[in-house]
Amino acid sequence: MNNRRTAAREFVHGMTALILAMFLLGVSSGLGVIKNIVDIWGALLSVPEYPAVVMREFYQSWRSWSHDKSFLSSEVKRLRSENAELRLELAKVSGSKIYSEDRSQKTARVTLRAPMSWWSEIRIDRGSQDNIAQGQAVFSSGYLIGRVSTVSRMSSWAELITSSSFMIPAVIDQTRELGVIAGDGNGSVLLKYIPAGRGVRSGMKVSTAMIGDQLPPGLPIGKIAGEFIAGTDGYMTYRIEPGADISSFYTVEY
Amino acid sequence: MTLIILWLIQDLLTVFTGGTMQVPGLFMLGLVFRLLFCEIGNDDESVWAVWLAFAGGLLWDLRWIGIPGFFTLGYVIVVLIVIQVWGIIPPHGRASGTGLIVFLLLECSQLIPPLLPLLILGGSTGGSYFVWQQTYSLPAILFTMYLYFKKVKDTNL
Numbered sequence: 001m002n003n004r005r006t007a008a009r010e011f012v013h014g015m016t017a018l019i020l021a022m023f024l025l026g027v028s029s030g031l032g033v034i035k036n037i038v039d040i041w042g043a044l045l046s047v048p049e050y051p052a053v054v055m056r057e058f059y060q061s062w063r064s065w066s067h068d069k070s071f072l073s074s075e076v077k078r079l080r081s082e083n084a085e086l087r088l089e090l091a092k093v094s095g096s097k098i099y100s101e102d103r104s105q106k107t108a109r110v111t112l113r114a115p116m117s118w119w120s121e122i123r124i125d126r127g128s129q130d131n132i133a134q135g136q137a138v139f140s141s142g143y144l145i146g147r148v149s150t151v152s153r154m155s156s157w158a159e160l161i162t163s164s165s166f167m168i169p170a171v172i173d174q175t176r177e178l179g180v181i182a183g184d185g186n187g188s189v190l191l192k193y194i195p196a197g198r199g200v201r202s203g204m205k206v207s208t209a210m211i212g213d214q215l216p217p218g219l220p221i222g223k224i225a226g227e228f229i230a231g232t233d234g235y236m237t238y239r240i241e242p243g244a245d246i247s248s249f250y251t252v253e254y
Numbered sequence: 255m256t257l258i259i260l261w262l263i264q265d266l267l268t269v270f271t272g273g274t275m276q277v278p279g280l281f282m283l284g285l286v287f288r289l290l291f292c293e294i295g296n297d298d299e300s301v302w303a304v305w306l307a308f309a310g311g312l313l314w315d316l317r318w319i320g321i322p323g324f325f326t327l328g329y330v331i332v333v334l335i336v337i338q339v340w341g342i343i344p345p346h347g348r349a350s351g352t353g354l355i356v357f358l359l360l361e362c363s364q365l366i367p368p369l370l371p372l373l374i375l376g377g378s379t380g381g382s383y384f385v386w387q388q389t390y391s392l393p394a395i396l397f398t399m400y401l402y403f404k405k406v407k408d409t410n411l
Binding site for chain 1: 262265266267269270271272298300301304305307308311312313316317320321322323324326327330331333334337341
């Protein structure tokens, strides 16, 4: 009996609530007083909601900061790239020598220089975690001595300019003659394909040329030590005296 | 008191998300959870549940919809469904083999209330909100199911 009475009460209360809710839904949109009630209720809730508002603002400001940082970082990268291109164009027009502004003075230690490949490659104790990238220039005493050939997380291998497989475009600073720097695998560095009779003399400085995008132009390599071979095809090969001591160095800059 | 706290948490979560997403209906999950343990047809609590749902829905409408009735109606419908369905199952049979029914009743509490404003007001934005809310609600439903069966086991119902 009690169960049936409670069930009946459930039904009556349920139906009453249902009808009341539908009534509210039907009439409340047209009642101006609802707006006032909504405002009052919102004002009352603003007190317990305050921590959530603070947290939301903190989260939004953090997101905004993070987004701005990311945007600025990409913008700096874009502007650097644009600046490098403009400097290249400027160098082309004026024929002046330029140095890469990105050259840093970070130092890496030579951890391996195998006797079998003494003039070809070295291993350094800096890798991708130190922002070393493949193709990056490696210096000693401020002069180019090679470029990074393979990169792992904590170390890298660099190919030396004395390696027989090392070839990069170079320019004689005083005459602006273009040639190719190549190693012979036995400790010598050569400047090839310089047209004969262009007034090239010993002591003229040689640096990287702005041909190709692997190395920036203007990186000093050394100076012309003397004529090596006068080719029959009208081109000369010059021996280069590297600015750095290639035979003995324990650290490099990158 | 638990239901007030759940309502407030639901409200705070909505404030935190800035209204950009529908948060799980914690208040209704709590109410349905309580209903599952009251004796339908032999307990005044089920009657109270109707009016608690009405009040909770009305306050939610006043806070977030601006037009009373949408969630009020939805919450009341959910409670009536739970009372009817749960009342059919004999009390001694509720503890075993009712996992699917418990899930469906809890799912009802998350599905019906936000569905009404969507059906009446429409809008593609509301549709995506609804879908996301259902996705976010699923972990809450599963957690409530876990609590339900844990309590059933602990109390040897």
